[in-house]
Amino acid sequence: MSGVTNRFLSNATNRIDAKGRVSVPAGFRNVLVERGIQELYCLQDFIYPAISVGGPDLLDRYERQIASVDPFSPEANRMSLLVHGGGVFMRLDAEGRLMVTDFIRGFTGISSEVTFVGRSDHFQLWQPQAFQDAQAAAREGRFPSRPA
Amino acid sequence: MSGVTNRFLSNATNRIDAKGRVSVPAGFRNVLVERGIQELYCLQDFIYPAISVGGPDLLDRYERQIASVDPFSPEANRMSLLVHGGGVFMRLDAEGRLMVTDFIRGFTGISSEVTFVGRSDHFQLWQPQAFQDAQAAAREGRFPSRPA
DNA sequence: CCTCTTCCCATTGACGCCCATATGGTCCCA
DNA sequence: TGGGACCATATGGGCGTCAATGGGAAGAGG
Numbered sequence: 001m002s003g004v005t006n007r008f009l010s011n012a013t014n015r016i017d018a019k020g021r022v023s024v025p026a027g028f029r030n031v032l033v034e035r036g037i038q039e040l041y042c043l044q045d046f047i048y049p050a051i052s053v054g055g056p057d058l059l060d061r062y063e064r065q066i067a068s069v070d071p072f073s074p075e076a077n078r079m080s081l082l083v084h085g086g087g088v089f090m091r092l093d094a095e096g097r098l099m100v101t102d103f104i105r106g107f108t109g110i111s112s113e114v115t116f117v118g119r120s121d122h123f124q125l126w127q128p129q130a131f132q133d134a135q136a137a138a139r140e141g142r143f144p145s146r147p148a
Numbered sequence: 149m150s151g152v153t154n155r156f157l158s159n160a161t162n163r164i165d166a167k168g169r170v171s172v173p174a175g176f177r178n179v180l181v182e183r184g185i186q187e188l189y190c191l192q193d194f195i196y197p198a199i200s201v202g203g204p205d206l207l208d209r210y211e212r213q214i215a216s217v218d219p220f221s222p223e224a225n226r227m228s229l230l231v232h233g234g235g236v237f238m239r240l241d242a243e244g245r246l247m248v249t250d251f252i253r254g255f256t257g258i259s260s261e262v263t264f265v266g267r268s269d270h271f272q273l274w275q276p277q278a279f280q281d282a283q284a285a286a287r288e289g290r291f292p293s294r295p296a
Numbered sequence: 297c298c299t300c301t302t303c304c305c306a307t308t309g310a311c312g313c314c315c316a317t318a319t320g321g322t323c324c325c326a
Numbered sequence: 327t328g329g330g331a332c333c334a335t336a337t338g339g340g341c342g343t344c345a346a347t348g349g350g351a352a353g354a355g356g
Binding site: 162167245 | 336
Binding site for chain 2: 310311312313314
C-alpha cells in the first residue's frame with residue numbers, strides 16, 4: 001500500500017566479501033517479503049550487461065514474451081538461449097546475502113562491488129561503472145548496442 | 149485555495165547538518181500537505197544534475213508512458229532504467245527534514261548545502277552553484293549541456 | 297582428506313525517532 | 327513607536343535499533 005515497499009526502486013552499491021557474498025539492500029528484501037517471493041530466478045537481460053532477479057513470475061513473463069514471437073525466428077532463438085540456457089534459481093542466506101557466482105561475474109563484469117538497480121517488478125545486478133555509463137547513455141537518448 | 153500553498157514556487161538554500169539531513173523549506177512542506185503528499189518520489193532529472201521531488205503521481209505518469217510501449221522493447225527497458233533505477237521513495241522526518249543520501253549527492257554534486265527549487269507541481273534539489281549557473285544560462289537563452 | 301558451502305554470531309556504523317535550542321519575524325499593547 | 331511576548335522555522339544532538347559486513351565453525355560433497 002505504502003508505495004515504498006511494493007516496488008523495486010532506486011539503486012545502491014554494496015561490497016562483495018571474501019567469500020563472494022553480497023548483501024541485498026534491505027529495501028529490496030522488504031519488497032521480496034511483501035511480494036511473497038522466496039525463490040529468486042536470475043536471468044540475463046536481453047539488452048544490458050545485467051542480471052535480472054525476480055520471483056518465478058519473472059520467468060513466466062519472459063516465456064510468454066518468447067511465445068509471442070515467431071518461434072523459428074532468430075529473435076526467439078536468442079531469447080530462449082538467454083532465458084532457458086542462462087537462467088538459474090538462487091536463495092538468500094539468513095542475513096539476506098546472495099552468492100555472486102562466476103555466471104553472474106562473467107555476464108556482468110562484476111568483480112568487487114555490485115550495484116543493485118530497481119526495475120519495479122524485479123531488480124538487477126550491475127557492474128557499478130557499467131550502470132553509470134548505461135544510465136548516462138539512456139539520458140542522452142542513446143540506446144545500448146545489441147548483440148547480433 | 150489562495151494559490152500560495154498549492155504550487156511549489158521560488159527557491160531557498162538550506163544547510164546539511166552533521167548527520168546528513170536538510171530541512172525542506174516550510175513553504176514547500178505546506179504545499180505537500182495541501183496536496184496530500186506523504187511519500188516523496190525522488191527522481192534523477194533527465195536533463196539537469198538535479199533531483200526532482202513530487203508525489204507518487206509523478207511516478208505514475210512515467211509508468212503510464214512506459215506501459216504505452218512494448219514492455220520488452222529497448223525503449224521500455226531504457227525508460228525503466230531511468231524511472232525505476234533512477235528514482236526512489238523517501239519520507240520526511242518529524243521536523244520536515246530529509247536525508248541527503250549518496251543517491252542524491254552523487255548525482256547532483258551536493259555536499260554541504262541544498263538549493264530547493266520550485267517547479268509548480270514538484271520541486272528540485274540542486275547543488276547551489278550549479279543552480280546559479282543553470283539559471284544564468286537559462287536567462288541567456290542557452291540550453292543545458294546534457295550529462296556526459 | 298580436503299574444499300566449498302551453509303549456518304551462526306560479532307562488530308561497527310548508519311539511520312529513525314525523540315527532544316532541545318537558536319534565530320528571525322510578527323503581532324499586540326503600553 | 328518602541329518593547330516584549332509569542333511563534334514558526336531551521337538546526338543540533340542523544341540514543342536505540344537495524345543494516346551491512348566480517349569471520350568462525352560445522353556440514354556436504356568430491
